[in-house]
Amino acid sequence: MSPRARLGLFALAGPGLLAVLVIGFLGLPAFGDYHGVYGLVVDGVELGERHATDMVTALNFDVRAFDTLGEEYLLFASVVGVVVLLRQLRGEHDDERGEAEREDGEGGERDGHDGSEHAFAGASDALRGLSLVLVPMLIALGVYLVIHGALTPGGGFQGGVVLAAGPIAVLVAGRYLAMKRLAPDWALEALEAAGAGAYALLGLGGLVLAGVFMKNFLPLGIPGHLLSAGSMPLNSIGVGLEVTGAFLLVWSEFLDQALLVRRGADG
């Protein structure tokens, strides 16, 4: 199609699209206009029958707890997929390079790089100091968000990502290998699996003790107290552990790809 024909087509279709959009926008409800019943029901039920004060967390871990289980394992499966894919590629790559080096004999001496050396050391002293302060603060904030999921805004997902940011602050200081020591891959894998397993087990606990999968089976406590809202804090901790492990695992796989300088790869 020539540019002229395209322009002609747009001259016809453009005003039509604009008209449809204008008609559509005119029919929208006013800003902030809310007619849903669902929200009002959740507000009434979750405080009265579950003693939770943060409705979003209550929605995630009680009203639609089963959907959250699906989301949990969605994250789990996608992280496992990324890890399997990247580790496989890295293995192939290493083999290929290794063979090339054996062939030309002195190939490994091209540069002074050791296989484990990392090429990310440009952090200033100010950045290093700041990140040192940030590590405990991020971890404290993450723990707070996770365990107060049913009380205040936040919850397992948000707190989990903040927790995962703790070791990342070590990376920002230019210490990638120190970060790897703080959060080794095997520990992250265990953390992710344990979190995902804990959430499913809580669901099974509901099936065994209360007769329905994912039904609350713990004492409800007083609304607003740390130990209240039944199994929601435990659900939140399970999700928090899984999200921490999942994010750190994906990040460290990507950063392995980008930061670790392999023999002969970056000379």
Added chain:
Amino acid sequence: MSVVQAVALLTVACAGTAVVLIGEPLRQILALGVYGLTLTVLFFALQAPDVALSEIVVSSLGLPLIAIAALRKIRQQERRHEQDERRG
């Protein structure tokens, strides 16, 4: 709509446009982080603190780290291709 909400909406529009107009990938990632911050303020102004928290952790941490790592990897490979070509 309150003044705070209107200002937050306008900031989101400006930041979003900036992300589209910036061509250089690294700067674009940083602008995307700022855009996420403006969205966070908007969600907070619309009384959705849970969504605001999710937005800030994903847009200022989750996405940029992966994007920066991927960008670095691409540049490494470009450099290597150049060297291979020079070596013959």
